[in-house]
Amino acid sequence: MTELLTAAQMRAIETAAIAQGRVTGLALMERAGQGVVAAIFAQWPDLAPAVGAKRGPAPSADASPPEYFRQDDEGEQRAVVLCGPGNNGGDGFVVARLLKEAGWEVDVFLYGDAEKLPPDARENYAQWAALGEVMPLSAYDVQAQAYALGVDALFGTGLTRPLEATVVEKLCDLCTLDRTVAIDIISGFCADSGRFLCEGMPPGVGVSLCVTFHVRKIGHSLADCPLAIAKLRTVDIGLDRRDALRKLGFLSSADEAREANRAVVVRMSDRDDMPTAQLHGQRTIDKAQGHKYSHGHAYVLSGGVGKGGAARLAARGALRVGAGAVTVGVPPAALVENAAQLNAVMLKMIGQASDLSAVLRDARINALCIGPSFGTSSREVRLLAAAIDADRPLVLDADALTILAEHPDLFVQLHPKCVLTPHAGEFGRLFPEMAEKLSATATQGPAYSKVDATREAAKLSGCVVLFKGPDTVIAAPGGRCCINASFQDRAAPWLATAGSGDVLAGFITGLLARGYAPLEAAEYGAWLHTECAVDFGPGLIAEDLPEILPRVLADICSNK
Numbered sequence: 001m002t003e004l005l006t007a008a009q010m011r012a013i014e015t016a017a018i019a020q021g022r023v024t025g026l027a028l029m030e031r032a033g034q035g036v037v038a039a040i041f042a043q044w045p046d047l048a049p050a051v052g053a054k055r056g057p058a059p060s061a062d063a064s065p066p067e068y069f070r071q072d073d074e075g076e077q078r079a080v081v082l083c084g085p086g087n088n089g090g091d092g093f094v095v096a097r098l099l100k101e102a103g104w105e106v107d108v109f110l111y112g113d114a115e116k117l118p119p120d121a122r123e124n125y126a127q128w129a130a131l132g133e134v135m136p137l138s139a140y141d142v143q144a145q146a147y148a149l150g151v152d153a154l155f156g157t158g159l160t161r162p163l164e165a166t167v168v169e170k171l172c173d174l175c176t177l178d179r180t181v182a183i184d185i186i187s188g189f190c191a192d193s194g195r196f197l198c199e200g201m202p203p204g205v206g207v208s209l210c211v212t213f214h215v216r217k218i219g220h221s222l223a224d225c226p227l228a229i230a231k232l233r234t235v236d237i238g239l240d241r242r243d244a245l246r247k248l249g250f251l252s253s254a255d256e257a258r259e260a261n262r263a264v265v266v267r268m269s270d271r272d273d274m275p276t277a278q279l280h281g282q283r284t285i286d287k288a289q290g291h292k293y294s295h296g297h298a299y300v301l302s303g304g305v306g307k308g309g310a311a312r313l314a315a316r317g318a319l320r321v322g323a324g325a326v327t328v329g330v331p332p333a334a335l336v337e338n339a340a341q342l343n344a345v346m347l348k349m350i351g352q353a354s355d356l357s358a359v360l361r362d363a364r365i366n367a368l369c370i371g372p373s374f375g376t377s378s379r380e381v382r383l384l385a386a387a388i389d390a391d392r393p394l395v396l397d398a399d400a401l402t403i404l405a406e407h408p409d410l411f412v413q414l415h416p417k418c419v420l421t422p423h424a425g426e427f428g429r430l431f432p433e434m435a436e437k438l439s440a441t442a443t444q445g446p447a448y449s450k451v452d453a454t455r456e457a458a459k460l461s462g463c464v465v466l467f468k469g470p471d472t473v474i475a476a477p478g479g480r481c482c483i484n485a486s487f488q489d490r491a492a493p494w495l496a497t498a499g500s501g502d503v504l505a506g507f508i509t510g511l512l513a514r515g516y517a518p519l520e521a522a523e524y525g526a527w528l529h530t531e532c533a534v535d536f537g538p539g540l541i542a543e544d545l546p547e548i549l550p551r552v553l554a555d556i557c558s559n560k
């Protein structure tokens with residue numbers, strides 16, 4: 001789990017470090033440029049200069065040549081660096097200089113007026129100008145030279161408005177090169193929302209590598225931005241977030257709790273902070289070991305005849321994730337059909353809401369799941385009302401969300417033990433105001449983001465909201481927020497398969513049954529769901545997800 005930053009938070013950290021005298025802006029820019037060049041050579045060792053070839057200081061903090069340096073010299077390579085009017089452009093001048101010192105031919109183009117560059121960028125412009133020419137961006141022609149590398153240093157975290165059309169055109173030209181590197185973030189993307197400012201991401205935008213500094217920004221894990229980055233690397237430039245802010249008085253110890261509610265974290269493939277031992281089976285809802293009910297009892301309500309598959313998938317997910325007992329509640333007409341399909345999962349006839357209320361007198365039933373192919377008729381509305389009224393941990397998915405969107409009287413009954421799991425369409429029906437803001441053209445940065453929308457939705461509904469997508473955002477009413485990112489080496493496009501969401505609802509329900517709090521259950525459920533899909537690979541169908549889970553759990557425990 002990594003805490004992400006907004007552009008403003010990153011600027012505050014930089015300002016704090018400089019104000020304390022711990023570092024200068026110029027030194028940070030030099031480290032940033034060195035980090036980019038080191039990342040380029042680590043990504044493509046064939047681009048690294050030969051040992052003994054003409055070069056200046058090694059592009060890393062220590063002076064020894066990195067091991068990826070090749071043993072032979074195949075001659076000069078040519079790179080193009082597009083620099084912008086701010087400090088991102090300043091990083092570009094550093095990269096141009098370091099590449100030149102490493103033996104490259106480098107063409108540098110500037111968008112804007114060199115005289116108006118901020119001081120550190122101006123200094124690096126001057127250092128570059130002593131080595132080579134700076135041409136106006138309008139003169140850049142991707143066809144003019146055989147560039148082995150293109151560097152986008154047009155805009156970073158300071159983007160405030162859409163790029164001019166001519167700049168977009170040059171950026172797209174740059175992206176046609178085989179090897180392109182964006183410094184900090186691809187120009188044009190808002191670092192807080194991951195949205196391309198203006199009408200959306202132009203089809204030609206995409207880079208092979210993006211190198212960001214200190215920690216990822218929120219935008220790297222949201223919306224279109226991560227889709228346009230094949231590989232993202234974060235380089236250390238010697239900043240310390242919390243310490244710096246606290247020492248400057250930006251963050252007192254007393255503010256820590258509130259700060260936690262403002263923080264956004266991302267879950268990727270790192271497993272270090274996952275409660276793997278607990279997920280694997282040690283977590284129980286009470287101290288009594290060894291009995292199935294000590295691991296909770298999850299109830300999944302099914303749809304009618306011919307509609308039970310989705311609930312069965314959810315039930316299987318709940319069982320595999322470790323709920324001690326799982327029951328599917330079915331309308332009487334669907335009993336035989338479900339009996340023919342279920343073994344370890346139990347079956348119970350639930351005709352009307354009164355049946356559910358009667359069943360729920362059993363306090364051992366500690367998690368419910370309603371929605372997958374459930375139906376939206378008056379019977380289902382009454383069942384949903386009874387479930388919400390029971391005040392148990394409750395996952396609401398699919399048809400349950402449709403009912404909620406149509407019944408504001410039920411929506412206002414939602415409570416903190418509920419977890420809503422909408423996809424974009426369901427989110428739009430449930431939270432039209434937020435969806436409208438999210439789909440409106442982003443004309444200035446920071447743009448309204450999926451994190452903003454999900455947080456607002458959680459606050460409005462008073463429960464945990466898990467807004468699905470490759471950038472699944474999970475937020476609690478108090479503001480705590482997590483992104484489950486499924487991009488780059490964790491991309492699993494095959495997860496967009498029928499029934500996959502039902503299994504996710506089941507995983508969350510099972511974790512609730514095991515005693516996890518709603519936010520934890522949603523976070524861990526989403527994380528495990530992606531891990532299962534990544535582990536299985538292409539060809540996955542929803543039925544595979546629960547079945548692969550034991551292997552994923554065993555694997556994360558053995559790697560711990």
Ligand SMILES: NC(=O)C1=CN([C@@H]2O[C@H](COP(=O)(O)OP(=O)(O)OC[C@H]3O[C@@H](n4cnc5c(N)ncnc54)[C@H](OP(=O)(O)O)[C@@H]3O)[C@@H](O)[C@H]2O)[C@@H](O)CC1
Binds near residue numbers: 010028086156158
């Ligand atoms: N923070 C750190 O710790 C470190 C930061 N570092 C680097 O600095 C970068 C941030 O630098 P930055 O703040 O100067 O922002 P950047 O994106 O270069 O440009 C802003 C300029 O562009 C302008 N402008 C904005 N939108 C525009 C548009 N559409 N079209 C035209 N102009 C537009 C805007 O003008 P304004 O909005 O004020 O009119 C302003 O003049 C960061 O990404 C990283 O690479 C590293 O060196 C190491 C440590």
Ligand SMILES: [K+]
Binds near residue numbers: 088152154183
């Ligand atoms: K950039």
